Amino acid sequence: MDDNARRDYWRRNLRLMAVLLTIWALVSYGAGIVFVDALNSLTFIGFPLGFWFAQQGSIIVFVVLIAVYVWRMDKLDDEFGVGETESEVHHP
């Protein structure tokens, strides 16, 4: 990668991180804690919704967030020609 490509790669990485971390904060601190009372007036598969976010939903969303990150970064790596293969071992 030349300097321009590096700058571009890094900017897109940071933008992806910003989006994912915003969702991370919204489901845990937002839905699970700060707005929990308001959400508890709604019911979701038998759970008060805020309580569900605090004990189930936030954890499920965390897994999905990392999955999206891994997937998007794979695509980004390929686009910039720095993708790594399954069997590759770096700096053993």
Next chain:
Amino acid sequence: MTDIQLWTLVFAVITFSIYIGIAYRSRVSDTAGFYVAGGGIPAYANGAAIAADWMSAASFISLAGIVAFAGNGYAGSVYLMGWTGGYVLLALLLAPYLRKFGKYTIPDFVGDRYNETARLVAVVAAIVVSFVYVAGQMAGVGLVFTRFLNVNTTTGVVIGMAIVFFYAVLGGMKGITWTQVAQYTVLIIAYLIPAVAVSAKVTGVPLPQIGFGRILDELNGLQQDLGFAQYTEAFTQTSRMNMVLITAALMFGTAGLPHVIVRFYTAKSVRAARFSALWALFFISLLYTTAPSVAAFSKLQIINDVSGKSLADMPGWFNTWAQVGLISGPKAADGSLPPVTDLNGDGVINFTGATSQTANELFINNDIIVLASPEIGGLPAPIVGLVAAGALAAALSTASGLLLVISSSVANDVYYKKINPAASEKQQLLVGRIAMGAAIVVAGYLGINPPGFVAQVVALAFGLAAASFFPVLVLGIFWKNCTAKGAMWGMITGLVVTMAYMVWTIDIYGNSDGIWGIPETGFGTVGMIINFVVTIAVSQFTEKPSPIMQELVEEIRYPGRTKLVAAHLKGEELH
């Protein structure tokens, strides 16, 4: 010997033989193998190993009980969100970059990125945090042996020590990692089977994560009748601000714990490090979404089976756990736990909350919920034995991961880097193995004679990790101009301020209410913010990192082979 003891013994012997067999096959003969398994572990296996390493005796044995009883439902969410949300931070902010940077330990990163003084601060912090943690694991091994096999704690801990000694000293990180994969399998099966069985039995839905929603109305109603706040109601125990602070301390602490971070060095590549984080959280989430349902089902069943019954009518599990003192009367004025008695003489045992007219006569220890759940749910003896084996797997896997951090900190960061830089591979490996052996003995001693404050200090370790490591790791990667002096002062102030606040507020020392009622478990978040501010401020006025170091930090942001990182890994001086 009872059926339960027999089955526990059967499962313990089978699983221990598997661990030893695996360890023997993966023995190592070089330092890279001993510290980081040669950096050659596939992502799914690394994820399972991280999950086993991470989920300790506390997660397996105590978590559901803490949610059900200590947290009265909602307040326990801090642990559920806090101990999983940290993985998002690890995956996005640390794992890929630390893997690219390479080397063996956290002090390695701190020392190479900043300077040698910072390395020493990091070594001390890593060793202290790991020892505090490992003592709790050994105590967990002792608890399982005492209750299920009727041997005394000392014998139980010694057996556990012998097993860990065998596979950790022989196989180093490689042996530990493959053993942890097996231990994860054992512990997750042991956790899920009773949860699925109980959920299917009570609600007809075999998925505990869904079945759990069906009983909440009934549980809320029962709790209110007994004078407790509703199970799902928010902020009855912990204020909104403290929920946020404690959750944050646990999340950022998770992302700063040395024994977790070191696992990303064992991945094959940057890409594999990202995938390891994904697999790890997926494996962890299987247990962490099940735990709150085990909590709710157990609480419902305990209230139904026990509250308002006479002592003669109590179920069998009640009496066995009462004998070991984990079911008792309410805490006396001197802090002791008397046996269960019908205090008001109405012929029955009352389990009641603050707003009830009738005084409470029952105290249930958090640690028994999972271990007793198969018996409470009326499941057969083999399942009880399996749960005991799962608890042992959880405790042993975490203990071995922590012992490796202690061993590699001593052998790599102290002996090789400070005392004898000319040491051969063989000498380093020998020192690593001796350090491991010594650490196991100390950990075993602490497990047999746990200092009274261990349980509290384990929770505090997260705050300390958040306040010391997290800021300097993240800034070291994302901010090229973060200086050595900045990082050093940031770590020192974060650590000292947080420790001082903890000593000042914790029950057994200062017992003060602190500032704005912030509990000691949540103060790590404040300490972390202080660390960030100090590091950034001092970095403005101190000498910038050398151009070559700035270029190295630039390189770790991109996957693939790069010039400076390769030179750094060969041991060339870059400062």
